[in-house]
Amino acid sequence: MKRHLLSAADLTRDDAELVLRTAEELRSLADRPIKKLPALRGRTVVNLFFEDSTRTRISFEAAAKRLSADVINFSAKGSSLSKGESLKDTALTLEAMGADAVVVRHGASGAPHRLAHSGWVRSSVVNAGDGTHEHPTQALLDAFTMWRHLGSLDGRRVAIVGDVLHSRVARSNALLLHTLGAEVTLVAPPTLFPVGIDTWGVETSYDLDAVLPKADVVMMLRVQRERMNASFFPTAREYSRRYGLDGKRMRTLQDHTIVMHPGPMVRGMEITADVADSDRSVIVEQVTNGVAVRMAVLYLLLSGAEGVAGADESENDA
Amino acid sequence: MTAYLIKNVAILGGAPTDLLLEDGVVASIGAGVSADGAEVIDATGLIALPGLVDLHTHLREPGREDAETVESGTQAAALGGFTAVHAMANTEPVADTAGVVEQVWRLGREAGYCDVYPVGAVTVGLAGTQLAELGAMADSAARVRVFSDDGKCVSDAVLMRRALEYVKAFDGVIAQHAQEPRLTEGAQMNEGDLSGRLGLAGWPAVAEEAIIARDCLLAAHVGSRLHVCHVSTAGSVEIVRWAKSKGWNVTAEACPHHLLLTDELAASYNPIYKVNPPLRTAADGEALRAGLADGTIDIVATDHAPHPHEDKDCEWAAAAFGMLGLETALSIVQETMVDPGLLDWAGVADRMSYAPARIGRVSDHGRPIEQGAPANVVLYDPSVRRTVEPSESASLSRNTPYAGMELPGRVVATFLRGTATVLDGKLQ
Amino acid sequence: MCAQPADASPTGRVVLDARDITRALTRISHEILERNKGAGDLVLLGIPRRGVPLALRIAERISSVEGFQVPVGSLDITMYRDDLRMKPARPLLPTEIPPGGIDGKVVVLVDDVLFSGRTIRAALDALNDVGRPQAVRLAVLVDRGHRELPIRADFVGKNLPTSLVERVSVRLAETDEIDAVTIDGTIDGTTDATPEGSPA
Numbered sequence: 049m050k051r052h053l054l055s056a057a058d059l060t061r062d063d064a065e066l067v068l069r070t071a072e073e074l075r076s077l078a079d080r081p082i083k084k085l086p087a088l089r090g091r092t093v094v095n096l097f098f099e100d101s102t103r104t105r106i107s108f109e110a111a112a113k114r115l116s117a118d119v120i121n122f123s124a125k126g127s128s129l130s131k132g133e134s135l136k137d138t139a140l141t142l143e144a145m146g147a148d149a150v151v152v153r154h155g156a157s158g159a160p161h162r163l164a165h166s167g168w169v170r171s172s173v174v175n176a177g178d179g180t181h182e183h184p185t186q187a188l189l190d191a192f193t194m195w196r197h198l199g200s201l202d203g204r205r206v207a208i209v210g211d212v213l214h215s216r217v218a219r220s221n222a223l224l225l226h227t228l229g230a231e232v233t234l235v236a237p238p239t240l241f242p243v244g245i246d247t248w249g250v251e252t253s254y255d256l257d258a259v260l261p262k263a264d265v266v267m268m269l270r271v272q273r274e275r276m277n278a279s280f281f282p283t284a285r286e287y288s289r290r291y292g293l294d295g296k297r298m299r300t301l302q303d304h305t306i307v308m309h310p311g312p313m314v315r316g317m318e319i320t321a322d323v324a325d326s327d328r329s330v331i332v333e334q335v336t337n338g339v340a341v342r343m344a345v346l347y348l349l350l351s352g353a354e355g356v357a358g359a360d361e362s363e364n365d366a
Numbered sequence: 367m368t369a370y371l372i373k374n375v376a377i378l379g380g381a382p383t384d385l386l387l388e389d390g391v392v393a394s395i396g397a398g399v400s401a402d403g404a405e406v407i408d409a410t411g412l413i414a415l416p417g418l419v420d421l422h423t424h425l426r427e428p429g430r431e432d433a434e435t436v437e438s439g440t441q442a443a444a445l446g447g448f449t450a451v452h453a454m455a456n457t458e459p460v461a462d463t464a465g466v467v468e469q470v471w472r473l474g475r476e477a478g479y480c481d482v483y484p485v486g487a488v489t490v491g492l493a494g495t496q497l498a499e500l501g502a503m504a505d506s507a508a509r510v511r512v513f514s515d516d517g518k519c520v521s522d523a524v525l526m527r528r529a530l531e532y533v534k535a536f537d538g539v540i541a542q543h544a545q546e547p548r549l550t551e552g553a554q555m556n557e558g559d560l561s562g563r564l565g566l567a568g569w570p571a572v573a574e575e576a577i578i579a580r581d582c583l584l585a586a587h588v589g590s591r592l593h594v595c596h597v598s599t600a601g602s603v604e605i606v607r608w609a610k611s612k613g614w615n616v617t618a619e620a621c622p623h624h625l626l627l628t629d630e631l632a633a634s635y636n637p638i639y640k641v642n643p644p645l646r647t648a649a650d651g652e653a654l655r656a657g658l659a660d661g662t663i664d665i666v667a668t669d670h671a672p673h674p675h676e677d678k679d680c681e682w683a684a685a686a687f688g689m690l691g692l693e694t695a696l697s698i699v700q701e702t703m704v705d706p707g708l709l710d711w712a713g714v715a716d717r718m719s720y721a722p723a724r725i726g727r728v729s730d731h732g733r734p735i736e737q738g739a740p741a742n743v744v745l746y747d748p749s750v751r752r753t754v755e756p757s758e759s760a761s762l763s764r765n766t767p768y769a770g771m772e773l774p775g776r777v778v779a780t781f782l783r784g785t786a787t788v789l790d791g792k793l794q
Numbered sequence: 795m796c797a798q799p800a801d802a803s804p805t806g807r808v809v810l811d812a813r814d815i816t817r818a819l820t821r822i823s824h825e826i827l828e829r830n831k832g833a834g835d836l837v838l839l840g841i842p843r844r845g846v847p848l849a850l851r852i853a854e855r856i857s858s859v860e861g862f863q864v865p866v867g868s869l870d871i872t873m874y875r876d877d878l879r880m881k882p883a884r885p886l887l888p889t890e891i892p893p894g895g896i897d898g899k900v901v902v903l904v905d906d907v908l909f910s911g912r913t914i915r916a917a918l919d920a921l922n923d924v925g926r927p928q929a930v931r932l933a934v935l936v937d938r939g940h941r942e943l944p945i946r947a948d949f950v951g952k953n954l955p956t957s958l959v960e961r962v963s964v965r966l967a968e969t970d971e972i973d974a975v976t977i978d979g980t981i982d983g984t985t986d987a988t989p990e991g992s993p994a
Contacts, residue, residue, distance in 0.1 A: 049883075066885055073870065073886040080891075082923040087873035115873075135681050156683035157554075157565035158635030165634070166679070179683070181565030219565060242562030243570075347873070352883030 049348055052164040052173040056184040056223035064191065064227055070344035071192050075337065077114065087351050088117035094147040095121045096138065097176070098154040103311060104176050104186075107335070108151045111342035117350070120145065135159060139168040147171045149350055157181035172349045180214045186310055187220035189341040191228055193334050194265050197306050202229035207259045209235040209291060210269030210318055211280075213242050217310045218269060222250050233259050237291065239280045256291055260300050267308040268293050268319045284317060294320040298328065306330050367784065369393070371401050375409035375745065377735050379711035385414060387741040390784040395737060407789075409745055412778055413711055416719040417449025417742030419731045421512065421541070421619060422595060422667035423692065425451070425482070427473060428466070429458025434672035434762050436473035439692070440480035441760035442670070444787035446692040447744035447777040450723065450731040451480055455487040456517040462487035462498035464506035471508035479787045483726060486510040488529050488540060492518045497529060504536040511727040514541035516595055517642070519577060521547050526581060530590035537727060539617075541593040542581050544602070545643065549573035554683060556629040556644045564632060566682065569644045571599040578602050582609035582616050593725055594618040596669050598643040600653030607662040617725050619667035620654045622691055622698035627651075627767060637678050637685030638767050641671070651702075658717060659708040665722045668695045672763030690766040693759055697773040700748055705774060730783075741784035748775045760793065806963065806978035810952055815935065815966075815973045818951030819848065822933050823855035825949050830900055833860040835928065837896055839869040841905040841917055842887035847968035848935060849904035865892035869903070869924070874916035889920075896925040902949075906964040908934040911945035936975055938962050 049063045059067070077083055093112040095105050105121065112119045124138055135154070142150055149172040152160045157179030164173040177183040191201065198204055206225055212218045212234050225232045226249050233251040234241070245252055253259050260266065271287060281287045288294075293307065301307075307319075307328045315321050324331060369388040376382050377395070384399040385392065393401070420443065426434035436453070443451045453470050455461035461470060467484035474482025486503035490496045492515045503510040513533060520526045520542060529540050550573045555561050557568025578594055582605060585592035597603060597618045609616040623641060628648050631639040639645060657663040671688025678685050699718065703709040709717070715734075723732020733739040752775075754768040780788040787794055810818065830836055833856050840849030846868045853866040870887040878884075903917050914932060921930060933949035938956045954977075956962060961978040965971075 070886050073888060076889065080924060084923065085873040086919070087878060134676065134679075135684075136679055154681065156681040158683075159681040161635040162681050166636075179565050180567075216565060219563070243557050243568055244559030244562040247559045248563070347886075348883045350883075351873075351878050352881060 051349070052160075053184050053345055053349065054160050054164060054173065054175045055182050056187045056220040056227070058184070059224065059227060061227050064188070064224060067188055067341065067344045067348060068192050068195055070348060071188075071337070071340040072196075074343045074347070075340040078336065078340075084114055084116060086116045087347055088112065088115040091117045091148040091350055092146055093117045093119050093149045093151060093346065093350075094142050094145070095119065095176075096124060096142065096150050096152045097122070098124050098152070098159070099177070101153055101177065103335070104153060107338040108176060108342050110339045111346055114339070115343055115346055117346065120147070135162065136166070136168050139163055143169045143171065149174060149346060151176045153177045155179055174345060174349065177216055179216070181216055182220045183216040184220045184224070185338070185342055185345055186217050187224040188345065189334060189338040190221055190267065190308060190310070191224055192341050193308065193330050193337050194306070196337070197330065198264055198304070200229070201225065204230045204264045205233065205262050206230050206265040206267065207233045207235055207263040208267045208269065209256060209293070211240045211271050211275060212236045212245070212269070213240045214272065214275070215269050221267065222248055226250065233263070235259050235291065237281055237287070257297065257300070260297055261302070263301065263305055265306055265308060266293065266301065267310070269310070270312065270314055271318050288317055292318050292320065293323050295322045298323050298326065301328065308334060310334070368786070369401055369404035370407055370781065370784070370786065371399065371404040372407045372409045372414065372745065375412050375414045377414045378715055379413050382410070385735070385743070387743065387781055387784045391741050392735055392737055392739050392743070395735070407745070407779065409778075411749055412745045412747050414735055415447065415711065415715050415744045415746060416733060416735055417731060417744055417780065417782065418447045418696065418718045419722040419726065419728060420448050420451040420668050420670070420692065420695075421593075421665060421722040421726055422516070422621075422669045423451040423453055424456070424669070424671045424688070425453040425470070426457065426672055428469065432674050432762070436470060436482060437477040437479070438760060438762045439670070439672070440474060440477050440482060441793055442690070442692040444479040444780045444782070445760050445777060445793060446694070447696050447746060447780055448480055448692060449742040449744070449780065449782045450483060450728055451692075452483045452485050452512055452726055454516045455485050455514060456492055460487050460491050461485065462490050462492070464499065464502040464508075467503050467508040467510050468506050478782075479793070480782065481728075481731065483512070483728060484508045484510055485512045485514050485516070485541065488513045488515045488520050489525065494518060494520060494522055494525065497525070497532065500529070500532055500538065501536065504533075504538060511536070511538050512541050512593070512725070513538055514543065514595065516541065516543045519543050519545040519547060521577070523580065523584065527584050527588060530585055530592065531588045534590055539591040539593045539725060541595050542577065543595050544574045544577035544581065546573040546576050549576075553644075554640070555632045556646045558629060558647060560629055560632060564635070566632065571601050571646070571650075574599055574643055575601040575605055579605050582606070582614060585616060586612065586614040589615075591615045592617070596621045596624065596643055596667065597654065597657075597663060598624045598646050598650060600650045603653045603657035603662055607657065610662060617664040617721075618662070619665045620658055620663045621667060621669045622695045623689055623767060624654055625651060625658070625666075625702040626698050631767070632682075635682050637680065637682045638689070638765060640682060640685050640687055641669075641689050642687035655702055655708055658703060659713075664717070665725065666695060666699055666717050667722065668692050672761050673765045674763060678765050688765070690759065690761055690763060692761070694754060694766065694768050694773060696746060696777060697752075697775045700775045701773055704748070741781050743781045744777060745779040746775060747778050750774070750776050752776055806961075806976035808974055808976050809954060810936070810975035812973035815951070815975065818935060819851050820855055822949045822951060823852050823859070826852070826902060826931070826933065827856060827859060829931070829948070833862070833864050835899050836864050837892060837894070837899045837901050837927075838864060838866040839901055839903055839921075840866070841903060841913060842868050842870055844964055844966055844969060845903075845905040847966050848906060852904060852933065865894055867892045869917055869920055871913055871916040871920050874919045876912055876916065891924055896921070896927045898926070898928050900929045900931065901927040902931045902933050904933045906935050906966075907962055908932070908937045908947050908950075909940055911941045911943035914945050915943050935964060936962060
């Protein structure tokens with residue numbers, strides 16, 4: 049793996065599978081009496097959140113703490129955009145505190161990339177969601193959840209439904225699932241696809257009902273309130289009717305098909321309560337898996353000398 | 367006043383000859399010219415071009431003297447071979463009154479490196495609601511002929527129509543920054559394959575092209591002159607070509623960075639590449655070069671836009687739009703137009719001196735190098751290559767996208783009315 | 795991700811062949827039973843990678859003598875290593891604790907080679923996070939000496955005095971197609987300058 053995790057595109061298939069296998073080992077930790085491993089003892093992980101995201105922050109925090117890292121939470125709501133301290137000065141402060149990894153959530157696309165590549169910090173940078181760009185650990189935990197339910201993702205059909213245009217989850221998932229051999233179909237009204245979607249190496253459809261019966265996984269994306277009045281679609285009701293997953297649509301799915309949602313859900317908008325709470329829904333499991341996957345990422349980025357995973361394996365050196 | 371005898375110089379790349387600059391004019395041309403007491407410059411291998419004229423420069427003074435001043439900006443201009451620049455109106459205060467344009471004009475005269483022609487704002491405070499006192503600016507000592515809300519688009523069709531009509535009274539021109547505001551809300555980069563992947567809000571070509579098309583039709587309807595600033599898309603070139611084919615009085619400019627750079631650079635998320643209008647695709651660049659070669663695009667204008675370091679040393683969305691351009695423009699035109707055979711040196715003289723002076727109604731610049739013409743001359747060595755080093759810039763800012771890039775050519779000397787502003791590549 | 799499987803056709807000097815290994819494991823199995831006075835409360839934990847098949851083989855022998863299945867599992871020590879920060883990040887190996895857990899049990903750690911003792915130190919730490927055994931014992935196929943920590947094995951297949959430049963390779967049918975323990979390299983270091991199993 050590279051030194052930073054900025055985009056799902058940074059991961060080769062070997063890297064991604066290493067993360068998934070490592071997460072599988074770490075997931076069993078939840079069943080042990082002592083839910084802590086010493087791997088990152090003495091290392092400092094900074095959660096640098098320029099946007100509120102309690103669930104992502106506590107997921108990273110739990111992951112780092114279970115690996116015995118010291119965790120500093122830095123909530124810098126209101127970035128340089130609102131005349132606060134600049135991203136650079138914040139970064140220099142963290143560097144001075146001796147951060148080994150910076151987990152960054154930022155409203156501006158590319159902010160983690162800037163942090164990693166502008167010479168401001170030496171630490172590893174993990175993108176915890178940047179603007180409308182990417183959210184690679186979310187994609188990893190989604191892939192991990194699929195992998196646990198379906199085995200290999202080769203040839204598996206994954207439908208990702210909703211606001212692709214503004215979704216960092218969709219971007220990272222499209223990249224990672226493609227790397228892992230899955231066939232991704234993005235489903236949205238034409239207004240919610242970005243220009244150039246045809247270059248993403250995924251299928252696209254405007255017709256949810258045509259896609260559902262073939263899917264092995266259906267991932268519903270959140271539709272944010274601010275889109276409602278921006279003419280992306282006429283009304284919330286029409287959106288739900290055409291692109292929402294309800295009980296009737298759920299009955300057209302194959303028996304093994306799972307339903308996912310990165311959260312937080314808008315029940316009644318993109319997903320109805322009966323679907324979200326059904327046996328097919330793995331939404332709660334996604335949260336559990338999030339901790340294991342983020343532990344795996346932090347472990348693989350931080351535990352080694354060079355931050356290069358898997359390059360060396362000498363046995364029985366006891 | 368020092369006279370300069372320039373020996374063996376290739377005027378517009380022609381046969382080597384000698385050139386005597388004396389008393390502010392081109393005194394004589396021809397092999398074997400001699401003049402007692404003149405400083406002799408051996409210009410073997412050098413090309414003489416008429417002093418370059420920039421129709422689109424941001425000098426930032428008054429208001430942002432941390433980014434650039436009239437003095438530092440005109441020094442950069444002189445080093446780039448320019449003898450005249452048009453200073454855009456988006457200063458603080460905005461150049462929307464006779465008082466502000468006269469101040470800028472006077473600062474230019476005092477600095478002495480380059481003639482400064484202030485551009486007047488079209489609307490009060492660039493707000494796009496009420497016409498500024500265009501006539502007062504035209505009648506001022508600055509004799510403003512070019513009006514622009516550059517940075518903002520005069521998007522109101524009625525206001526644009528009135529402005530186009532009104533400036534006919536003093537032979538002015540509206541230089542439009544073509545950007546449909548609603549289509550570009552929050553826009554960060556060219557809308558295309560890359561913007562979708564990078565998650566940066568897209569800036570569609572149509573937002574530029576729709577305004578250009580509308581303005582061409584308006585200019586035709588009221589019989590006015592329209593100048594289109596920084597054309598950046600292939601579609602815009604097509605529309606301008608169509609308007610010209612109708613015989614309408616439309617001119618257009620292209621910027622060096624749009625000729626050379628593409629939107630792929632945004633993948634670095636380094637806002638040094640953030641500019642308005644944004645860097646476009648390779649196909650757009652090709653269309654611009656072809657349009658500049660066939661005259662559809664009349665001129666090269668730099669859109670030299672200095673910004674202090676902190677406005678670029680941040681995340682992309684928070685960064686300012688714009689890049690330096692004065693000191694690299696001629697090299698980039700050589701790289702993209704001359705070396706590939708799209709334009710000869712006479713063509714460069716037209717696109718970077720004659721035509722911009724004509725559009726700006728500047729009489730003392732943009733004149734062919736001939737006996738009796740004002741001695742505004744640049745000596746250029748096209749044979750050397752240099753690596754762009756931002757710290758060497760005369761600009762107060764360092765936001766050049768060309769840092770570390772190797773470019774052809776070097777300005778050896780610049781003469782403003784016979785006075786050397788640059789000699790041996792150095793400011794005088 | 796897998797370790798390079800050791801060469802199926804061992805070069806080097808064979809110090810234990812398949813029959814020697816079988817005999818050694820049988821003897822260890824009996825010694826464990828003898829020491830523990832039967833197989834009650836016994837849990838075998840192999841240290842991946844090659845400790846695991848060894849633990850399974852010993853469990854099989856004990857089970858056939860005692861007539862019931864001895865719990866057997868694996869204990870990955872990667873995250874407890876003291877050289878974690880000196881080498882690139884390592885992939886994790888499986889930890890599988892048998893359903894009955896280890897609390898109050900006699901845990902026998904099983905590994906292929908005992909060398910510096912650092913792996914076992916890490917294993918003891920890992921065990922500490924899993925539960926509180928009544929006692930912990932150590933069984934190894936080969937003890938090659940050169941201890942760096944005060945750790946010793948309770949059950950040893952073969953004591954093998956070695957030089958530090960020599961390389962001890964354990965191959966097992968489950969992972970490497972054949973059973974063999976070989977020594978490569980000599981004191982003058984003609985075959986291998988960076989022996990596998992050098993102290994970290």
